[in-house]
Amino acid sequence: MEWLMYVSVAIIAIAFAVLVFYIIQTLLSLKKTMENISHTVDGMKSQVDEISKESTQLLHKTNELTEDLQYKSNTLNSVFHAAEDLGHSFQKLNGSLRKVSETVSKQADDNAEDVAKAVKWGSVVMSFWQKWKTEKTTKQADPGKEAN
Template sequence: MEWIIYVSVAIIAVSFAFLVYYLIRTLVAMKATMISLSNTVESLEKQVDSVTKESKELIHKTNILADDMQRKSDALNSVFHAAKDLGDSFQRINLSVKKVSESVSRRADEQSDQIAQAVKWGNVALQFWEKWRAKKSQMDNEKQEEK
């Protein structure tokens, strides 16, 4: 029965040796994985640092651009105010012209009867003048025929 104890101890020893062998292989594989993971993390840190630096530069440039746009917008405000003032001036001029036009139209309507009579008298005078001229011409022709 003693030999069973020896065989059992031998099986335990062999089992322990296999266990240690596979445990060492697992630990070596885990070490390689950890080294790879460490390299990946370092690379990722470098990329994050690069992206952070570029982001800061982009934000800085964006702030400069926004300030420039604000200055230009402020400069254009005076142009828009001037355009508004010009538009207001044109509107006042249009109102003045409209008032003058309405005044002239009203006066013309008020004096239209007088103007119509003046035109009639002008026509009558023109007719008399034409008749007088025709008679004078006829008389001149008769005098020339007598000679």
């Protein structure tokens, strides 16, 4: 029975050797996996650093653009205020012109009879002047008629 003990110990030793061999294979595979993960993490770190730099630059450019837009908006606000003031001035001017027009119209209505009389008298005066001018021209053309 002694040989059974030697055979059992030999089987246990072989099983232990096979177990150690597979554990070593597993650990080597795990080592390669960890190295790949390490390289991947290093690559990701450099990419994150680049993204961080680009994000910072983008943020600075965005801030500059925001400041520029704010400045231009403020500039346009002054233009709109000036346009609003101009609109108010035109409204006041229109109101004044309307009042003057109404005043002139009212005075024209009030003085319409006097104007009609003045036009009538002006027409009569023009008629006499035309007759006088015609007679004067006729007398100058024929001086013998004046003696008759």
